[in-house]
Amino acid sequence: MPTPEHELAKAKEEYEKAKAQAKARYDQARARHASNARKLDTRRKVIAGGALFELASRDVEAALVLDRILDGVTREADRKAFEDWERPGGKGGAEKAEAEGSAPSSRFDVDPQTLQEEADALMAETRNKPRDSFRT
16 A cells, blocks of 8 residues: 555656646747747748839839848848849949939938828728728
C-alpha cells in the first residue's frame, strides 16, 4: 500500500509534467503567432513597396518620394540590392522632371488646412455611405 508521501510525490510529478506540457504548447502557439505576424508584416512591406514603385513610374511626386527614401538607405547590403536597378523615370528621374518644370518645385506646397478640410469632407462622405457601396 502506497504511503501518503508517495502519493503526494507522484501527484506533484504528474502536475509538473502537465505544467511543462502546457508551457510547451503555449510557447509553440506564441512562436507561431510571432512567425505569422512577421510574415504578414513582410507581405505588407512587399505590397506597399511594389505599389510605390508602380505609382512612381506614373507620378513625379511619388518618384520624388521614392528617390528620397532610397537616398536615405544607409546599410551597404541594402544599397547593393538597388545598385543595378533603374528607378522609375531613370535614376534621379524625379530630379530630371523637376528640373524640366514638370514637377512641383516643393514637395510641401500643399496648405495643411486645405488638406485637413478635404480629409474631413472625405471622412464625412464615407461615414454616410452604406457599407455595400464600397464594393465594386
